Amino acid sequence: MAQVKNRLTPFFENITFDRDDNELILNFGPQHPSAHGQLRLMLHLQQEQIVKAHPDIGYLHRGMEKMAENMIYNEFMPTTDRMDYIASSSNNYGFALAVEKLIGLEVPRRAKVIRMLLLEINRLMSHLFWLATTALDIGAMTVFLFAFREREYLMDIIEGYCGARLTHAAIRIGGVPLDLQDGFLHQLRVFLNKLPQNIKDYEDLLDSNRIWLMRMEEVGVISTEMALSWGCTGPMLRASGVAWDIRKEEPYELYDEVEFDVPFSDKGDNFARYRIYMEEMRQSAKILYQCIEMYEKCEKDGQTDLMAHAPKYISAPKIDIMTQNYSLMQHFVLVTQGMRPPVGEVYVPTESPKGELGFYINSQGGPYPYRLKLRAPSFWHTGILTDLLPGHYIPDVVSIIGTTNIVFGEVDR
């Protein structure tokens, strides 16, 4: 259609337009505040409608897989923190579990309980952060402040445990480095007792909010086939009608001993994802209550071991290292040369707050992994934007990016 000059279309004296289809290419990001990090989107627009979307990633690429090939296994642990930095213990855990499966280690029960406590606290932190930032993107400032306040309490608890608030490195291969500090359980209980009311507050603010519903309902609908084909996992998949939670289906740690439900929805839109995040917070709280009981039972039964006993791979407890010659020698070799897992390969999936976090490790018997592949859920949740965005309007982009819950430390690795 040829352009017709009228009072509404601007007239440029020296510029002729070769294309007459009105298509505009809009660069969204990589520094857009609601791009959740370093996402660049090239959007082809017809008026305000998107006809083609091209996500461009790699602005936070640090080559973690390459780094892993040149680090001993224990050395790589703090690097995993920098993947999904909103819930860093879940990355630590995924890596630790993969190496433990490779070696064939059994972790002491008390360490397992502490790990589960940390994992579920991380899930809560991640979901609260998701709620806060998404609500802020949509314009709900109050929810942002409320959710960040609750997240702050959790960060304080974690800080008491491992000294760090964001990059925890709180889990070791073979167990956990420390026992829970005094007051951990008390503080957690106080928090959990308040949490249902907090969640209700958020829901009161959002569930019947007209703007929230308009931005969320029937927007960004992902069909089941599309979610499966794109490798979606976690809340993204559960919102599209597949009740698949690795904690339930392929249980690791003690998830087969705790009781919890897997919320899912067949709507597939933004609102379904929002509802699932809210419900998962309640389920996490339920798991945490049970973990507290399990921990107290461990204490009563006198189960004090925090690290697996495997002198070939894991250093002895500190007291042995300081008193026994052979333990010190083992420790010295493990710190300087690193453990040498058996020859073989393993792929271990875990349910991180974002979805299926998998670690593929190929070991050739050396102290460095021969190949380590990080399967980060957000990578595909970003990829799906290619197929998801066309047909939507510009304001929907922000709410869709929000509900996909992508973290760029994880997408780019």
Add this chain to the structure above:
Amino acid sequence: MRAYKPKDNVQAKAYYTDRFYVAPQVPKTSVDEDEVFAADLEAIKAKFEVKDAYIQVEQMVIYINAHDIYGVLELMRDELAYTQLSEMSAIDWLAKDDTFEIFYQMLSMTKRKRIRVKYFIKNGEAVDSVEKLFRSADWSEREMFDMFGIEANNHPFMKRILMPYDWEGYPLLKTYPLEGDEFAAWYEVDKIYGKEARDIIGPELRDTARVDRYDSERFARLGHEVPKGTKITGDEPAVTQSYQEEGGVFLIKKLDKESSVVIDDPQR
């Protein structure tokens, strides 16, 4: 004499390995031990050649021919309910026998089983894209191309994904250097002015965090401020700092336990 370093694998090496150390193996078990895997393997074997199959750490691993990959994954998706391609990538064996090993991590949600499909390709060969079967392969294959330089046939958009488009080299190859080039600071100088100008121009400043303490054009020199462009001699007088708090900063000189409150609940 400089120590010999192999050129085909420049990655970190263990600095000490016992001559008599024999690395143990992660146990492999026969596929017959698991009914579901055995049935799946039979179904695949009926149509395609399977070179090797075993179970390792609860997952079945099968080796197939490179040209069968599309067919095998199609069969697995449509008939064996492996509906998700969780992950795919390559392993660099160029130093050993000039091959790449490609693996596809498949998941069946109804059977709760995972299978790893693998095959080898020679260096320089391309793989068949499975993007038509699983959209997730779109980005995985691009990442594999970006990291290893392995192209996928029939891929809709075979471009780099994580590295910049104009990047040279493939970072996850074992031949990819771990350190930068120590002579890189001279390349621009040599190209533009010629080698004989090296003494006059000096090396290119490549450290972006470098601060020159004698530079009064670009840096503020906190505490020793001078007018812009002043030649710095080094004995500029220090500028006295003053704080906003006129009455001084509030400090507790002596702690009085009686009149203070101890907070043990951070959620008070």
